[in-house]
């Protein structure tokens with residue numbers, strides 16, 4: 298998040314003391330144990346981690362959830378895991394494509410892990426991550442983004458992983474980017490939510506679809522788990538997830554009300570900001586994301602928001618139905634409601650229900 302924040306803030310020349318380099322020796326994250334072999338790595342605001350990560354130790358290996366914003370922090374996480382267990386790092390799950398969750402992928406790939414993510418993460422990681430800097434991106438950062446270690450294995454809806462008898466359920470849900478996943482450690486009652494949950498932190502809504510996100514949060518609460526690890530902020534409970542859901546509801550309602558009053562653009566932001574600040578001004582990142590949350594939600598409600606789209610080749614999971622080519626001679630009445638196919642065979646129109654037909658008018662148009 299620091300890299301993303303720095304990029305976003307630098308673009309609007311709003312550099313603040315809080316976003317300068319951390320003092321040397323600042324820890325990048327703290328480890329919090331949430332169950333037997335279940336650890337959250339909570340990124341510190343001042344450190345290089347930029348977001349939360351986590352890991353689960355099973356009978357025959359370790360699964361890591363997200364890899365931070367900086368490879369240095371990822372190396373520290375790997376070192377911490379090595380202090381706890383000699384078991385191999387078998388899997389890394391990227392909860393979404395944002396840089397603050399994937400930039401240490403190469404560290405864990407080098408340690409032998411198989412990287413998994415929802416299909417769109419693979420499509421977006423090296424392209425959508427460039428947008429944080431716009432045309433101000435430095436060549437070395439562009440090169441880094443374009444060489445990020447991609448997932449080795451992708452899924453659409455989810456996948457179950459086994460570390461011996463320990464089962465991890467990975468499920469993909471919409472809302473934050475359109476390619477987010479959670480990792481549910483069933484036997485410990487812990488859900489690693491990635492950025493589908495921000496605990497007392499104002500979210501990054503750049504890619505968000507908040508109406509779908511509300512349904513996703515209902516689903517997460519419905520897991521009945523005791524602990525929810527957010528992408529940003531401290532581990533929380535279902536109550537905290539509901540608190541975050543309330544933020545999105547309040548944001549949408551306030552923006553909708555201002556739109557109904559005829560406001561837009563900066564006037565709308567200024568109209569909504571005090572109401573939002575009164576209730577959520579104490580949350581982390583309010584200064585950084587409060588205004589853009591209003592702006593982006595306004596675009597979403599107006600139907601003008603740009604969100605990342607799945608690559609064309611994977612946009613539809615429907616099998617491709619081949620077209621049936623038919624030749625139509627203009628001016629000639631089709632006898633018996635049938636037409637000659639391109640292969641010369643006569644096709645009865647009544648046999649075409651539900652089929653895609655490619656008509657080839659070969660004597661011009663009327």
Ligand SMILES: [Zn+2]
Nearest residue numbers: 348397492528
């Ligand atoms: Zn994040």
